[in-house]
Amino acid sequence: MKILTVLGARPQFIKAAPVSRVLREKYTELIIHTGQHYDSNMSDIFFEELNIPKPDYYLGVGSGNHGKQTGEMLAKIEEIILKEKPDYLMVYGDTNSTLAGALAAAKLHVPVIHIEAGLRSFNKKMPEEINRIMTDHVSEYLFCPTDTAVENLRNENITRNVYNIGDVMYDAVLYNRELAADKSNILETHGLTKNGYHLITIHRAENTDDVQNMKNILEAFSKIDEVKVWPIHPRTKNKLSSYGIRLDDIPNLKVIEPVGYLDMLTLEANAKKIITDSGGVQKEAYFMEVPCVTVREQTEWVETLEEDANILVGTDVNKILSAVQKNVNPSYKEVFGDGKAAHKIVELIENR
Known part of the structure; x- marks a missing residue:
């Protein structure tokens, strides 16, 4: 099995680290770094500290207006998909890199895996909200971090291949x-x-x-x-x-x-x-x-x-x-899973 993973921003590097670690025990993963975050303090150091394999492709897109940035990513990711012919394309979160990867794969009939699916702020003035809604609606597998995220997808009539596996960021923190x-x-x-x-x-x-x-x-x-x-x-x-x-x-x-x-x-x-x-x-x-x-x-x-x-x-x-x-003394409940989200993701992909 060959999976293309699209990353572009600091939070995605963190989320990808535990998943890549488990995924590569059995399967081939190729990483596309869009270059959305290109400053060494926002990018290189995360790959080093989190022991993420160096990207197989670096697109160098950099900053820019949403349309220009997303469009350039879309065209370049499409070329890589056509070359590599992956079984799946994996995206994380809600950035322009997420949307570009999802659209490129969906249009080429490559199943999209969306990790951190189902999040909603219900504020469409946020570019992230547009990205996450569109990504969820073209994804084949939707891995949610919480029950709330699953319910959000259900309210949009997305119920097939939806799983609450916990939060991969919790895996990374532990x-x-x-x-x-x-x-x-x-x-x-x-x-x-x-x-x-x-x-x-x-x-x-x-x-x-x-x-x-x-x-x-x-x-x-x-x-x-x-x-x-x-x-x-x-x-x-x-x-x-x-x-x-x-x-x-x-x-x-x-x-x-x-x-x-x-x-x-x-x-x-x-x-x-x-x-x-x-x-x-x-x-x-x-x-x-x-x-x-x-x-x-x-x-x-x-x-x-x-x-x-x-x-x-x-x-x-x-x-x-x-x-x-304000003086607060919160009680922190285990609402983000058990720290084994990465293993659950790989097992579900494998079983499907």
Whole structure:
């Protein structure tokens, strides 16, 4: 069996690591890296740390408008499919790389495997929402991380070959958590202590493309007295620069370059709270049992909202401050599987 796997962004590298490890014990996997994330801090380091085999194809698409980026990926992935004639094409999550891979394969009658299927924010202004809906509707096998995702697909009349196998990101965290604790020196490098800082990640277009949203978020950060650590996404950094916004005036803010996976796990595990608009970071906060504040109006990961493990605040300054200051003691339930999602995926493909 030959499987083509399409990857393009940091969260997909993390999700692919446990699946590739199990898949390659028996079968042939070829990796296509679209180059959607091309900065070494957002790409190369993840392949190295997660021990993902080097991509067989690197498309070098880079950044750009959605249509141009997706179209260029679509054309190049189609050429590879025609050359390699895979039995399946596997995609992860909800990026433009995901959609391009799924469309290219579906039009050539290659069955699509969608890992992390069924997520919905119910906000079609998000490009990710369009990507995930379209990918789900052309996929042959839909591997869901939660019961909620299965129910979302059922509501769209997608019921065939739908499986709740748990979350592959949980597999990755369980596999790498101790390794991160042993190898990462990120806390020492930046003079940080456990529970002595808040961790920030902001990158979604709904925030970064809206100057007022960014001003609100930064105003809230300026009013948080504690130390704040922000591994800044290149996209966010460029947007702030284009707005003429400087971060120097925000007290106790440590802006650092993007970090690798092991350093990120260490930063998450030791944070007092995590403030983010990232779907993956919301989950990693939950896995690490660290309270999360999400600067969005919706989340696909509704399970994290239980017991105040995650609080949705949008970009309202007072709501952000209130959530950061709120004392919470969440009970973290096993709603994302048992950490064996990768094995279940490979077994189901094999049996089908």
